[in-house]
Amino acid sequence: MISYIIIYGLVNSVTLALIAIGFSLTFGISGVANFAYGGFYLLSGYLTWMLLNYLKLPLVLAVFLTVGIVALIGFLTYWVILLRVRGIPLSEVIATFALGVGILELFRWAGFVTYEFTLPIFIKGGIEIAGVPLDYQRLFIIGIGLALVIFLYIFTHHTRIGLSFRGIAQNEHTAISLGIESDWTAALSLSLGSAMAGLAAIAILPLGIISINVGYDVLLIAVAIGIVGGLESVPGILVASLILGYAQVITGLYLSPEWMMVVYLAAIVIVLAIKPSGLFGKFKQLEERV
């Protein structure tokens, strides 16, 4: 039992983190809350499906193409839509929100709702760890998650673009005066976040069917984890994913699977009551603008 909890708790946590990181990254770097995140996630799933089934491409190629296309779409979203409304919070929020809902409902209307829509598992089969069966796909998810964290760390601490991201995140005016272009960085942050959504989708969707609700669920998860951990803090996301991931597995085991959703609500209520900006969040209303 304990080993079950430990292992599946980890799987769940990494899954949640994979989903939540893209949204957090975009928000943390450029302050853009990409409400179209769920839409991009689902778009990636369907895109991969179409590449696999209509164009009969091999899996690896389809994966690369999808991530690339979604990253491009994220980039374009900034340049075409957000650029014109940058700085007006009302318009930014509504624009991304409308985009996300538009994408999701478009897919719903176009009929992508039957059970045929599944993504293939990377490798079939599984192994046993400490007496607990674990399929390769889930192992893959853990691997991708870890790789992503390491990649992100190296990226933001040791590459030029990554460092400029951190610069903008910390102090936009200073960064701009040092030659880091705010718009490019924002657009790149949007495409990076979208690419993560794509990656997460490809890794996680094979575990079930692609359905429209998944799009909304993903946004819900990304946001819930963000609220608990602190929307702009990657360490916060990781910690929050661990907490919520394990809490969910334990609840699912001892109460019932449906109560896993209640965990989110409870976590949000508690966080809002005690430390509204999240565990590692630093955003207080006054400080970041004076």
Place this chain on the structure above:
Amino acid sequence: MTIRYRKERLDRGIKVRTEDIFALSSYKEILYLVLPRALPVLFLLIFPLLKGLVGLYWEKVLIITCITALLALSWDLLASVGLISLGQALFFGAGAYLTGYLNHSFGWPPLVTIPLGTLGGALFCTLFLLPVLRIRGVYFAIVTLTLPLLLVRVIEATKILGGTEGLSGLSRLSENIWVELYIPVLALFLCLFGFRRLINMDYGLVLQGIRDNDLAVMSGAINIHKFKAQAVFIAALAGAFPGAFMTHYYQFVGMPAFALDFSILPLTCAVLGGVGNFAGPLLGAFILVPLSEILRAFGTLRVVFYSAILIVCVVGLPEGIFHYLERKYHQFERLVKVA
């Protein structure tokens, strides 16, 4: 040599000195001012009476229009203080469920449950949103988006308040069709004129100041959190009432009370119509709700349509239709030769 023209925009003769002082010297001018304001009011009052002519179906559309307009007004009030709500469904659902619960569990009549549901729902929502008011603006949008989605799943999971089936068999609002028709209309008038009064008073100035420059307002010894909380509560009242009403109109309340539609449609009405002056959302509702009924055959594509409108408006026509029309009405443009 080509003759070139430029567009010249002049205020009509009766506008004097400031935005809201007019010099009137004839009945025609009085009518000019009164008509745009009187027309919708008269329409709303008379339309229900035409029930025999137009059919019950369109009367129902009127009710839905009023409900949506109320949600849009509530949204606009929040926007006037700088809070962007992506979850009007939260207010709607809270009012709806509380009303349904009171009727279902205690058997209280609609006359009691609707006011209590409105008040209680509004209180519930305000308390939930209080902590978010102190943080950066986007958090409000995020939390209002998330809460309805979460609450739906929680209700589905824990099967409280009727679970997936909801509470049915609730009391009818009234046997009298006139009551059902006129209550939303009157509520709409109350909110519309009430909110406009509020915004034009000094209280409204403070709210708008908080939206435009809250640091300056704080340095003026005003507790912005208190004012934001008040605005949220008032907006929540306007948002919970539609829910409470609809529960007894349909005699049912269920998970659809928190549906995304109740968040998106009012938002689209407000953005399309024009944010900030409460007449815009009304206009937007009058356009979009009947349109949505006519296009019912398209099903979910309508939501895609709303999203498209939202993006287009936000990027291309941020002032909304109402301000555009107002400009045309109050000013006339003509082409003038460039010397």
Place this chain on the structure above:
Amino acid sequence: MGNRAVLEVDKVSRSFGGVVAVWEVSFHLQEGELLGIIGPNGSGKTTLVNLLTGFVKPDSGKVIYLGKNITGKMPYKIAELGIARTFQMAKPFYKLPAFKNLIIPLYSPRVKKLRGGRYGKRDDVAIDLLEEVGFERDSFVPYKMASNLPHGYVKRLELARCLSLRPDLIILDELFSGMSMSEVASTLPIIERLNGEGLSIIMIEHRLRELFRLATRVMVLNFGRKIADGPPDEVMESDAVKAAYLGTEHDE
């Protein structure tokens, strides 16, 4: 000048990330005094003002106002107690006419208390206030949209907004910056008059000539630390201050 200290600041410090903005600054202000705060760009002057008025919380140190500890309180509570400030980047309420800009502070509980709950129409009070800063009530200025006012007027509007609180202490953050010579010339007597009426004033300024006509005492900040405090001519003679502004000589 009264005898009691209006403001006592005791070793306030504040860092942002790794950057020290203000470091152990202490000073006091007597009632009715006009203190100037000067220093090169980036020396922490505005941060100090933010620390005093609650917009930023100090990492350590205390701020005592009229005997009350106001360290780290919310800005509106501090304003309620009687400290008003202007912002370096003057941001009026652009979409409102000038006089309506003043309505908002007039709505605050402090003003309600001071005027005994009844003060006639706020609009009238606002027009009166604008007159106090030199905008005549018959001119077009009070009714003009704030976005249409020239920069110098906007700064005076900021001052008026301060005064609408009927404060005991005002802190002016670079009031004269961006003003033309004539605008400064018309604003100076207003400040002199206010100070003469007993208002305690702290002014952060870069325009030293104008400041020294008003201030009896000047404090110099450099890299977040206080390096001088005293009458203007003394302070400007000190080596530390000269080094801060002009740099030191390097022997080749």
